[in-house]
Each structure stands twice: as structure tokens, then as C-alpha cells.
Amino acid sequence: MIRLEKRPQPSRIWSYLAPVGAVIITMLVGGALFAVLGKDPVEAIRTIFWDPVFGEFAFYYRPQLLVKAAPLILIAIGLSLGFRAGIWNIGAEGQYIMGALAGAGVGLAYYPLEAAYIFPLMVIAGAFGGWAWGMIPGILKARFGTNEILVSLMLVYVAEQLLAKMALGLLRNPDGRGFPGSRNLQQYPSAHNAEIFAGTGVHWGVVAALIAVIFAYVLFTRHLLGFQIKLTGQAPKAARFAGVNPARLTLICLGLSGALAGLAGMFEVSGPAGQINIDFNVGYGFTAIIVAFLGRLHPVGILLAGLLLALTIIGGENAESNLGLPAAAIQMFQGMLLFFLLAVDVLTNYRLRWKTAEVA
Amino acid sequence: MDLSSINPTLLLASLIVASTPILLAALGELVVERAGVLNLGVEGMMITGAICGFAIAVNTGSPFVGFIAAAMGGATLAFLFAILTQFTLANQVASGLALTLFGLGLSALLGQGYQGIKPPATASLDIPILSDLPVLGPILFSHDLMVYLALALVAAVWFVLNRTRAGLILRAVGENHGAAHALGYKVIRIRILAILFGGACAGLGGAYLSLVRVPQWTEGMTAGSGWIALALVVFASWKAGRVLLGAWLFGGISVLQLNLQAAGVAIPVEYLSMSPYLITILVLVIMSADKSRAPGSLGRTFHASD
Numbered sequence: 220m221i222r223l224e225k226r227p228q229p230s231r232i233w234s235y236l237a238p239v240g241a242v243i244i245t246m247l248v249g250g251a252l253f254a255v256l257g258k259d260p261v262e263a264i265r266t267i268f269w270d271p272v273f274g275e276f277a278f279y280y281r282p283q284l285l286v287k288a289a290p291l292i293l294i295a296i297g298l299s300l301g302f303r304a305g306i307w308n309i310g311a312e313g314q315y316i317m318g319a320l321a322g323a324g325v326g327l328a329y330y331p332l333e334a335a336y337i338f339p340l341m342v343i344a345g346a347f348g349g350w351a352w353g354m355i356p357g358i359l360k361a362r363f364g365t366n367e368i369l370v371s372l373m374l375v376y377v378a379e380q381l382l383a384k385m386a387l388g389l390l391r392n393p394d395g396r397g398f399p400g401s402r403n404l405q406q407y408p409s410a411h412n413a414e415i416f417a418g419t420g421v422h423w424g425v426v427a428a429l430i431a432v433i434f435a436y437v438l439f440t441r442h443l444l445g446f447q448i449k450l451t452g453q454a455p456k457a458a459r460f461a462g463v464n465p466a467r468l469t470l471i472c473l474g475l476s477g478a479l480a481g482l483a484g485m486f487e488v489s490g491p492a493g494q495i496n497i498d499f500n501v502g503y504g505f506t507a508i509i510v511a512f513l514g515r516l517h518p519v520g521i522l523l524a525g526l527l528l529a530l531t532i533i534g535g536e537n538a539e540s541n542l543g544l545p546a547a548a549i550q551m552f553q554g555m556l557l558f559f560l561l562a563v564d565v566l567t568n569y570r571l572r573w574k575t576a577e578v579a
Numbered sequence: 580m581d582l583s584s585i586n587p588t589l590l591l592a593s594l595i596v597a598s599t600p601i602l603l604a605a606l607g608e609l610v611v612e613r614a615g616v617l618n619l620g621v622e623g624m625m626i627t628g629a630i631c632g633f634a635i636a637v638n639t640g641s642p643f644v645g646f647i648a649a650a651m652g653g654a655t656l657a658f659l660f661a662i663l664t665q666f667t668l669a670n671q672v673a674s675g676l677a678l679t680l681f682g683l684g685l686s687a688l689l690g691q692g693y694q695g696i697k698p699p700a701t702a703s704l705d706i707p708i709l710s711d712l713p714v715l716g717p718i719l720f721s722h723d724l725m726v727y728l729a730l731a732l733v734a735a736v737w738f739v740l741n742r743t744r745a746g747l748i749l750r751a752v753g754e755n756h757g758a759a760h761a762l763g764y765k766v767i768r769i770r771i772l773a774i775l776f777g778g779a780c781a782g783l784g785g786a787y788l789s790l791v792r793v794p795q796w797t798e799g800m801t802a803g804s805g806w807i808a809l810a811l812v813v814f815a816s817w818k819a820g821r822v823l824l825g826a827w828l829f830g831g832i833s834v835l836q837l838n839l840q841a842a843g844v845a846i847p848v849e850y851l852s853m854s855p856y857l858i859t860i861l862v863l864v865i866m867s868a869d870k871s872r873a874p875g876s877l878g879r880t881f882h883a884s885d
Contacts, residue, residue, distance in 0.1 A: 547687030554681030
């Protein structure tokens with residue numbers, strides 16, 4: 220009989236080993252799944268995890284890694300602030316869309332004027348769009364105690380409808396012969412989030428993601444707010460006594476995570492995606508939840524987890540085109556990763572003890 | 580715009596059909612939450628049920644077998660949640676999210692090749708004489724078996740929770756798991772059973788979507804129904820009877836907005852489509868004033884050593 224015995228303190232070693240263990244188990248089970256689908260498991264795993272970084276065409280895929288990881292890291296950093304304090308913003312996908320709409324809206328409003336201030340204005344608008352969308356569940360929770368999980372999630376569906384409306388209406392390209400979708404911002408230099416160093420994949424979103432990582436690291440190690448967030452997550456009552464205002468903390472966390480998701484959306488629409496369209500959002504907001512947990516809600520961990528998940532996205536696309544592996548398999552793969560992480564995590568807080576059955 | 584094209588009788592009849600998926604899912608979640616467990620994976624279990632039911636119904640030609648498969652599919656996914664939260668003591672919020680993300684991927688994978696197929700028709704159960712009644716007949720007595728099953732389930736859940744010993748134990752486990760454990764009740768075992776029941780119900784709700792309401796398979800077809808079901812439990816203040824009222828309210832809104840779309844109301848389609856979600860938020864705000872009804876141990880991890 221295996222029994223769980225609570226550790227007096229969470230194990231440091233296991234909190235680092237758990238994500239690694241989860242990745243290995245996911246590879247094994249994922250490989251088995253690919254075998255069931257009739258694909259060579261070793262080749263599939265190699266295509267997903269090895270080839271994009273070390274394979275023949277790695278020179279092309281490595282920059283892509285940063286392009287895909289940047290929005291994931293940016294969003295996950297924001298989510299981790301709230302998650303640590305027990306504030307569950309799971310509507311980042313909606314905030315991402317609203318940031319993109321606001322940012323692109325500002326850029327398109329200036330079209331075809333060329334000026335240096337347009338892009339910075341778009342950045343501010345993008346952050347504001349996400350912030351405002353995140354503040355809706357924030358204010359409702361702070362003011363009425365409404366469940367932020369459900370409200371932020373409902374707002375994703377609202378944002379998706381708004382995105383469709385904008386792509387077909389207000390923001391539609393007037394020269395687009397009636398096709399849905401806005402003008403391509405990549406062809407509008409003042410609004411284009413171009414590569415900073417050609418061929419590296421580094422655009423302003425990557426820079427913003429790195430700044431966010433450093434910012435979050437400093438916040439958690441040096442700043443009172445970071446301490447308050449940690450304290451609220453671990454002992455809400457003690458936090459109240461220590462003078463933490465829960466309503467204020469809710470507003471800050473949801474606002475900040477909304478703003479970061481909005482930024483991610485804005486950098487995406489003005490850079491890699493190029494235009495507002497009905498299928499503009501590709502689930503970064505949800506994948507970022509996995510990134511946040513896999514990164515242990517720690518800034519550096521999130522950086523690594525973001526790169527890993529970006530790798531599964533790129534590798535997954537390769538496996539789709541080269542091996543005919545269904546795209547949905549990768550989505551499931553990512554869900555599995557979170558599953559196994561949560562399961563292995565038991566070892567962080569509990570010790571396994573082998574015991575013979577007790578006499579009642 | 581032609582509002583006269585909306586037939587109130589048909590509207591009410593389709594309201595009952597539209598409310599059945601969220602009614603089933605919410606009823607299952609109600610039992611789970613009454614046992615003190617917060618399973619946010621309803622959306623994932625629903626969509627898994629939707630594809631399991633659809634695939635099996637298409638392959639066997641029998642919607643009935645499809646519904647059974649859907650319940651089993653939902654319960655299987657729920658079992659994963661039970662392992663995570665009850666054995667490895669993982670955070671329930673995170674596990675529920677994992678379940679939804681996993682379920683969405685799994686269903687998309689299983690659903691490859693089922694797009695654009697028509698499922699076998701679920702026979703409507705025209706109750707003789709009663710279904711011939713004017714107005715009331717089409718509204719109440721000419722639905723398929725699942726509609727009546729869902730209604731019977733509301734009564735059964737109410738009865739079991741409030742009038743039986745098993746229900747009393749389940750509620751005790753949900754209100755205070757420490758005390759229930761001290762009294763010798765098997766907290767973990769009871770919770771696992773509740774979670775499995777919740778999964779089966781969510782699976783049935785999903786299958787009702789793909790086999791009757793829509794009826795076809797498209798990726799991500801639940802489109803937030805599972806989350807609305809979760810909101811419904813809050814709306815119902817964890818009471819079975821009120822879940823039915825809430826389901827009718829949301830069913831009514833979604834049917835009405837579809838009817839308004841068809842009637843060509845001046846409001847753009849997208850704004851009409853977001854109305855069920857906006858109303859869910861509104862209802863949550865109104866209901867959030869009263870938190871006293873939530874089960875005491877809701878969302879807390881139980882370990883005998885604590």
C-alpha cells in the first residue's frame with residue numbers, strides 16, 4: 220500500500236524535477252499515441268522536439284521559435300501574477316483579441332500616414348485594450364465578488380464575436396473586394412512590427428516578452444507587490460492582517476495580465492499575423508495557461524516553458540505536413556503535458572510511504 | 580424584419596431542446612459541487628461526450644448506443660480528473676482547466692473524418708393523445724426520450740440529495756470533509772463517484788448537442804456550453820429545481836437570438852450571438868451577492884492527514 224505523507228515544506232528538488240518528469244512522461248505516452256495512429260513514434264517525437272532546433276532546416280525554424288514563444292511568454296507572465304495569488308484569469312484569449320483589435324484599430328485609423336509615433340501609439344492602445352477587457356472580470360470580482368474564472372472566460376466568446384464583426388465591418392479592408400479581414404499591416408511601414416534583426420525572428424514582441432520576464436522576476440524578488448501576491452496565494456487570512464487589500468490586488472493582477480495579453484495580441488497582429496481576421500486568434504491565450512503552470516509560475520521557468528511549447532507548435536506543424544499527423548494530436552499532447560505535470564506534482568508536496576495495511 | 584415569423588409554440592418547443600444539453604451538464608456538476616469538488620472540466624467532458632456519442636451513433640446506426648457511449652466517454656475523462664484531484668491531490672482549478680484543454684484536443688483528434696456526416700435521427704417520442712393537444716402538445720409531449728430523461732434526472736437528483744441517506748452523506752462530505760471523515764464516511768470514494776456521475780451527465784449533454792440539437796460534428800462545437808453550465812450551478816444556488824429554471828432561461832435566450840437572427844432583426848448577427856454569454860455574466864453578477872449557499876468544502880483538497 221502506498222500512502223502519501225505531507226511534507227513539512229514543499230520539496231525544492233521535486234518542484235524542479237516535476238516539469239522535466241512531466242515532459243518525459245508526455246513524450247512516452249504521446250509516442251504510444253502516435254504509434255496507435257500508425258506513425259513511427261520515434262520519428263514523430265524527433266520531428267517535433269529535435270528537428271526544429273537541430274535538424275537540417277533549423278536555420279529556418281529557430282527564429283520561428285521566438286516568434287511563437289513571445290506571445291506565450293508575455294501572456295503567461297501576466298497569468299502567473301494572478302495564479303500565484305489565487306486569482307484565476309483564464310480569459311487571456313479574449314484580452315489578446317481585444318489588444319489586437321485596439322492596436323490594429325489605431326494603426327488603421329492613421330492609414331496611409333507615415334509617422335514615427337504611430338507604432339508606439341498602437342502599443343499603448345494594445346495594452347489598453349487588453350487591460351480594459353481584463354478589468355471587466357476584475358471590477359466585477361472586486362465590487363460584487365463575481366467569479367472571475369467564468370466571467371473572463373465568457374468574455375472570450377464575446378471577444379471572438381467582436382473580432383468577427385470587426386473583420387467583416389469596421390476594420391475591413393476597403394480595397395479588399397469584399398473579402399473579410401483588415402488591411403495588411405505588414406505593408407504599412409509605420410504600423411509594421413518588423414523584425415529588428417533580419418532573419419532572427421526577433422520583433423518587438425520578443426523584446427517585450429523578455430522585459431516582462433525581468434520585470435516579473437524583480438517584482439517577485441524585490442517588490443512589496445510581489446510579496447503581497449505570494450502571501451495572498453499561500454495564506455489569504457494572514458495577508459489580510461498584513462494589510463493586503465484583496466480588491467486592489469485583484470484589480471492589479473487582472474489589469475496587468477490583461478494588458479500583457481493585449482500587448483501580445485497587438486504585436487502579433489502588427490507582425491507575424493499582419494491583419495485582423497476572423498481566424499486571427501490561434502489559442503495562444505489557452506496554451507499560455509499550460510506555459511504558466513509548466514514554468515512553475517516562475518518568470519525564468521515560464522521563459523523556458525514558453526520556448527518548449529513553441530517548439531511543440533512548430534514541431535507539430537512539421538509533423539502535420541511531413542508525417543500527416545493530425546493537428547489535433549499536438550493540441551492533445553499539450554493538454555496531456557499539463558495533466559502529467561499536475562500528477563507528478565504530488566511529489567513536491569507529499570512523500571510516498573510504503574506501508575502494510577493498517578489494522579483498523 | 581418580420582417578427583411574426585417567430586412562432587411562439589415552436590419557440591417554446593425548441594427552447595426545451597436547446598436547454599437540454601446545459602441542463603444535463605449542469606445537473607451533473609451540481610452533484611459534483613455538492614460533494615465539495617469544483618470540476619471546471621465540464622466543457623472538455625461535454626465535447627468528448629459529443630464526439631464519442633456522434634462517432635458511435637454513426638457507426639452503430641443507433642443514437643441510443645451513442646448516448647451510452649457518450650456517458651462513458653464523459654465519465655472516463657472525469658476519471659482522469661478524479662485521479663488528479665483525489666489521489667495525487669492536484670489543485671482542482673488547474674486540473675479542471677487541464678481537462679478542458681485535453682478534452683478539446685482529444686475530441687478534435689477523434690472527430691477526424693466525422694465532419695459533414697449526418698448522424699442517425701433520434702426518434703421523437705410522440706406521446707399518444709397528449710402530443711395531439713393544441714399548443715401544449717408540441718411544446719411538452721413530442722420530444723425525444725433524452726428530454727424526458729433529463730427532466731426525470733432533475734427530479735431524481737433533487738430527491739436523492741434532499742430525501743435520502745446517500746444524499747445526506749454526499750452533502751456532508753461537501754459541507755465539511757473533515758467532519759464527514761471523522762464520522763467514518765469515505766470522503767474520497769464518495770467524491771470519485773460524484774465526479775464520475777458529473778462526467779457521465781456532461782457527456783450526455785454533449786451528445787445531445789451533436790446528435791439532436793445541431794445535429795452534426797464540428798470541432799469545438801460546444802462553444803462555451805460547458806462554461807455556461809458551470810455558471811448555471813451558481814445561478815441555481817446549488818439547487819436542482821433552480822437548475823431547470825436556469826437552463827430554460829439560457830435555452831430561451833439562445834433560441835430567441837437565433838430566431839431574431841432568422842427574422843432579420845436590425846441588430847448584427849455577431850451582437851446577437853454574444854448575448855447568451857453577456858447574459859451569463861449579468862446573471863453571475865446578480866447571483867454573486869449571495870455566496871452563503873456554496874458548499875463549505877467546495878474546491879478544497881482533502882487529505883486525511885490535514
